Amino acid sequence: MTVVLDPVHGYIELDEIVQEILATPQMQRLRRVRQLGYSNLVYPGANHTRFEHSLGVMHLASMLMKNVNTVDEEKKNELRAASLLHDVGHGPFSHVTENIIDKYTRRRHDDVREILGKGEIKDVLDKYGLSSGNLAKHIKGETSIGQILSSEIDVDRMDYLVRDAHYTGVAFGVVDYNRLINQMQFYENRLVVAQGGLKAAESLLVSRFWMNTSVYYHHVTRISEAMCSTAVEDMIENGELDPAGLRQMDDIDLVAAMRKSRGHGGELARRLDSRQLYKRALYAGLDAVGKSVLKHRGKTSRVENEIAELAGVDPKDILVDIPKMPEMLEMRALIKTDSRMVPLNEASHFISILQQAHMDNWRMGVYTPKEHCEAVGKAAREVFDVKKTIKQFKLSDL
Known part of the structure; x- marks a missing residue:
């Protein structure tokens, strides 16, 4: 067992399985894929990557599983590996290229079965008796335990909201994820939040609302990412870029390819380089x-x-x-009261008004x-x- 120091969560423990997965080239690529695309043109500190986010998600998933008595050790090991690998399918600049990759290859970032089923990752999973097929299902939230990774309220959201707020410096990332995790449990194969976690769940949705407004949908971010995606598509259409290979590229690879483009993609790359948006x-x-x-x-x-x-x-x-x-899937999260389970937006009048606020923005x-x-x-x-x-x-x- 070894530990690494994370600026958001403190010390994170890495067992042998985790260390070997981290050492694969597919995971190391994520060190060179920025979490927030071009948001660093707005917030200069937003240079964090999918790599540290993946570590954070694995850490939070491990915390949550300590409170769950209905999951055996084999499934817990699967989920730890899945949480570490959940973003291995992201292309360069994360969500900036996702729709383009989907358009040309019909694969979203969570469609990772092919990535997990070959190469160095497969070798590590086979060594420890982990099923790549099971991991792929967990990552897409298609299993009961996979809800920890992908559901209305999951550890993925908890980490990226707190982490993105930390690195952008905005003051809206106050999520009481420790309280929320301690109040989450499985009930009839559904991951639910106990009544005592209601306020913590509210804090997550409020953080999501403000981060959408201030960071994720900031107009400079939207403009720069639209310029990048237009450049990439222009290069694909002109035969300068192979869409099948785009998913394996990192940010450095893509920027280098854009700079070499002799067409409109190259002009947009030069504008992005000099921030002439x-x-x-x-x-x-x-x-x-x-x-x-x-x-x-x-x-x-x-x-x-x-x-x-x-x-x-x-x-x-x-x-x-x-x-x-705008949609807030988190509103469908179930709150378990003494007598029944109700959606979050019914349990909290405060949350019920956030959807309209999203529409207004x-x-x-x-x-x-x-x-x-x-x-x-x-x-x-x-x-x-x-x-x-x-x-x-x-x-x-x-």
Whole structure:
């Protein structure tokens, strides 16, 4: 047994299985995959990686399993290994490339059966009698014990919220995960939170709300990540990048490939390198554009071309970013009271109002180089039929 010092959780114990899994090249790659993509352009300290997050998730999973008496040692060993490997399927810059990898390979980051079933990881799992198939199911939350890793409230969320808050420096990552873990238990094969953990569960959802607003959906993060994903897709379409190999790359590999690109991808890479980012020509909420805008998600090229034609600019200078509708799966977590089990949003009136708050914070964007902002903004408002906002007057104006 050895220990490593983590800035978030303190000392983390590593047994022989964990040490051998960490030594595989597939896990070592995660040292070079940033957890928050391009968020370091907003928060300079956000350079932490999927590697230390994986260690943190394994640590929290081990803590939770100490409180569970219904799981045998073999399953606990499987879950410890699965928690360490749960992000091994992430591509470079984490979620920045996930939709592109899914589009071309039909694999999400938690589709890891193929990765676990070959190479050095398979050798380690075979050595300790661990089933790669079982681990893959645990990672996707398809087993009872897998809910610890992937469910409405899980150790993955607990770690990334606290860790991301720590490295960005924002003050919204106060999650009482120790209390929450101590109040979690299995009941009828469901991972539930006891009544005594309600306030801790509330703290997790409040943290998630503020982190979404301040970090995950910050407009500079959205712009830079849209530029990166556009560059990557342009390189794939031009035959400069193999989508099958993208998932095995790390951030350094991808940046090097982008810099070599002779097309639009290369120009976007140079802008990202020098932080010469596109600007917001339009940035609007659902009250201004309506839910019908969601029909363009995942197929924005038509509206980008339409906006470009109206504005008289090159379509490559237009990026339309339409996030998915906000959802809080954590609200479905079950709270076990003395008499019954109820969803978290029914157990807590305070939490029930957060979903609407998420909706209010939703924004879609149209991004373009600074010199085109006025023309593109005017064209985008016409294309999306943006409703005029009511002007607010100061008392002194009346």
